[in-house]
Amino acid sequence: MKLPTDHSNPLVRRLFSFWAPTTQSMRGWAMASVVVNAGITVTGAGVRVTGSGLGCPTWPKCTPDSFIPVAHPEVSMLNMLVEFGNRLLTFLVLAVGAACVIAAWRMVPRRRSLVRLAMLQPVGVLAQALWGGLVVNTMLNPFTVGMHFLISSGLIAACWMLYARAGEGDGPARRVTHRDVRRLGYVLVAAVFGLLVAGVVVSGTGPHSGDVMASRFDLDIEAVARLHADIAYIVVGLTFALLFALHVSDSTRPARRAALALFVVELLQGVIGYTQYFLAVPAALVLLHVLGSTLVWIAALRVITSLRTRDPVPVPHSPVEAAATV
Structure with missing residues (x-):
């Protein structure tokens, strides 16, 4: 019987590459998990800015009587479809996470470091789904909504670490620059996370709550926006430093390129x-800003993993390659 991994169609082989993983396909699935987790973070913001946060007013059902959208006298069908569509994307994220687990489990030799990182994905997605139910049951309380975003940021970090670790061996990490420069990198990542937290507070204080019934943080929007901007200045300054x-210490090219990419993304x-501040926070720019914050976070993670290296991945590293050496 012909296996999907032996199919003549390259697309089919890629879709089933988790069953006979190579280092390249393992990294491919890990990067796919980064993309889908970043994507559902942005679509979740889309639910909020379209006022569809309670489009499905119950959880896990969409309405008290149905798991799928049905006509409801108090909820717009458009809002219901937007919220339900975002819920469906959870299954895509879960499927990619499951593919990462299978690929990590079937790697030869099996690497426990990859299995542990891969397992964080389905566990995290299920935790996110349960937290999503709490978001609905608390009527979009800004704290629960903000934590929803931050949990996604944690998942993205786990996915990125899987991507980075899949391309290197399990030996001890060696820094590629002076230890103080590497420490600066860690401070920068912590500052970027602080910037995300401040952004969550701004979002929970300003408009676009997700529904007219949703509560807001009882804070001065001008004050929290200024605090967010101040932290952004610190992040940009740390990135420039x-x-x-990295340039004056003649560090590796990947590290310099990662830092430069982060700096450019921060400026954008x-x-x-x-722009969104001076235009009174239009919905489209909020979506773009959430996308930008996610890209800043990924770029910061790329910086920190570029500041160390390990020995190459041992071979053979997949069932297919292992068989080829026999």
């Missing part, structure tokens, strides 16, 4: 942030 330190995100 890291970029300068700053343009979006100030």
